[in-house]
Amino acid sequence: MQAVVLRGNQDGYQIVLDQAASFEEIKVELRGLLDNLATDAQVTDQISFDVLPISRLLTAQQHQQLEQIIGEYDHFRIHKVIPDVMTIEDAITLKEQDNVHLASQTIRNGQTLELKGDVLFLGAINEGGRLLTTGSIYIMGTVLGIVQAGFPSAEDQVVIGDLHEAQQVRIGEQISIVEADQPQADSQTIAYVNDLHVLEYGSLAALKTISPKLYHKMGG
Amino acid sequence: MGKSIVITSGKGGVGKTTSSANIGTALALMGKRVCLVDLDIGLRNLDVVLGLDNRIIYDIVDVVEGRAKLAQALVKDKRFDDLLYLLPAAQNADKTALTQDQAKSIVVELKNEFDYVLIDCPAGIEQGFMNAIAGADTAIIVTTPEISAVRDADRVVGLLEKNPLKEESHLLINRIRSHMMVEGDTMDIDEITHHLGVPLLGIVLDDDAVIATSNRGEPIVLETQNAAGRGYRDIARRLEGETVPLMKLEQPKAGFWTRIGQWFKRG
Incomplete structure (x- = not known):
């Protein structure tokens, strides 16, 4: 199982972060993935990614690190991070x-x-x-x-x-x-x-x- | 071990001090050992109402600051054979001269010696109020049938719910003018009790004699025929666990011609 998977659908590109992988692994694989993409000559337009961390809440620091890694490439940026979980505290507030x-x-x-x-x-x-x-x-x-x-x-x-x-x-x-x-x-x-x-x-x-x-x- | 009762109201001038003096005296008349504690520091007057103002040597602030022992500061009421005592408030200090812990430890100490410790609370809901409720097992909330007094009593009940005492508080409706209440010019007893949601301990009728006697330093309960005095005696009996029916409000007396008119109506 890969730690980072790139998906594309009609909503655009999504980077899916596997829940079993450590954040360090994710950072390493993310770099690899982006390097591959960047060297692909076809990429000329600006690409925005949605980041989907599966069953994971990113801390502000982790969020920043992802932004930083993706920001190193001219054509790439993060559109938004869409978590599929929330803290109990947030859940209570919502309820x-x-x-x-x-x-x-x-x-x-x-x-x-x-x-x-x-x-x-x-x-x-x-x-x-x-x-x-x-x-x-x-x-x-x-x-x-x-x-x-x-x-x-x-x-x-x-x-x-x-x-x-x-x-x-x-x-x-x-x-x-x-x-x-x-x-x-x-x-x-x-x-x-x-x-x-x-x-x-x-x-x-x-x-x-x-x-x-x-x-x-x-x-x- | 005795019981400590704080007599409080929120609003001033509804008869906290008069009620403290009279309930205390009534309990002493029933043979209970009672200590009245005046916590209205800076504006003491429980001593005046009891006619003990000339005998004060030390006060509660002297006790707290170690200038006197508690026993030395107690003023004995000679009319009641070793049954009624007063711990006077200080005059040359303000309400911050006492902390809640200090007030509490004094009350606890007094509870060992007396059957009842009645604490006369200052008006307001600041430090003085907090000191007064700190050592109390229960509270008597004094109100009059006036809307302003009931409103403040409501506030105080709320504060007492936030700082719960050992036992449930009770309500005393003071200075009732029978004719006004009967005619519906003031809130009636049921209305006030229901509005505040506090069980009623008793009612006291408004009477000029209350002021006249307290001016002489004699509590009204000493007057056996007086309705206000009876109200306080009934309250003391209820505190002792007796079941005493609530006194009836007088109906306005019909005039001569009205009564003659009523004869004809009956037919």
Whole structure:
């Protein structure tokens, strides 16, 4: 088995790094491979390679070494490195973003609960308490404080639930003072940012007509 | 080994000191040995409410800095045969004069000698508050039916959840004006208790006599007929594990003509 294999398909050229080979072997074989290619008289155009390390995460240093080796040849450069694995830490972060988190505690005056992804909120947010998340918020509990979806700046998120007793509803950078905007006392209320970048309240049933884009995004 | 209870509120002026003095006195009346610890350093006044301000020789900062032994700094209340003591706060120091560990070790030492150690917490949630909760086994959170007091109590409950004590905290709703609560002008007892999610220890009615007696250095619990005094005595009994029903709020008395009107309505 070779440590470095050159492949070509309609996406371009790919350098596949074998998972069993050591990085030293890879460097040696890579040089050999590129020498062969470079001496081939037909190569006149610039060639970009995708590097595919199989079951291997390249460190920044290794990445740099590969760049350096390939950079020694005039016609060659790395297009990008496409790993097929990720660290557990990255995986958790990714998973967090897609999860619907269940939160059922009481968020009291002065406390902030910060989450990632969508949140199904069953607890209570007292006056002065804040619930922040990067995704959307679905409320089945009591909100007397502040909820912020799409933190810090995503305006395509929504807040659904009874919001009429809340202090503020925020989506991305848009803020609604609930006392002034007076949403319905209804658990079917949806707060969203409209095309004019204004935070608006609507009824979930009317969502299809108000914002078809949002309706489809939410599985309608 | 006794039990240490911190009396706290977040907001000032809701009756932490008055409550400390009265609950302590009520427990002493029940024959318990009680030590009151004033941790409101710089602004001490528990001694004044108890009428012991003239007898202070050493204070808690003197103890911490080694100028006096703990036993020397305790001020005995002569009205209660060796049952009620006060560890006064310092006046010429600020709240940083004490660390959490120092406050804790003093409370632990006192717990060996007394059945109850009641810690009067300063207003606010800074160092003084942290010192006060450091040695406490449990907390009594004092609030009034005012929205500002309830809001601050909520903040304090949150902080206590972050720094959990050995036992669950309890709620004391102070200065209740029956007629306002009955008429719905203030939050009612159930509303406050439910909002804060803390079990209710007791209620104390607002009464001019509370201020009048504390001005004379006599806690209101000594007045057997007073409703506020009864509230504090009930609280002390509940702390001792008795089951005491919550006192009823007075309905506003109907006037003469209204009562005559009601006779006709009944028919």
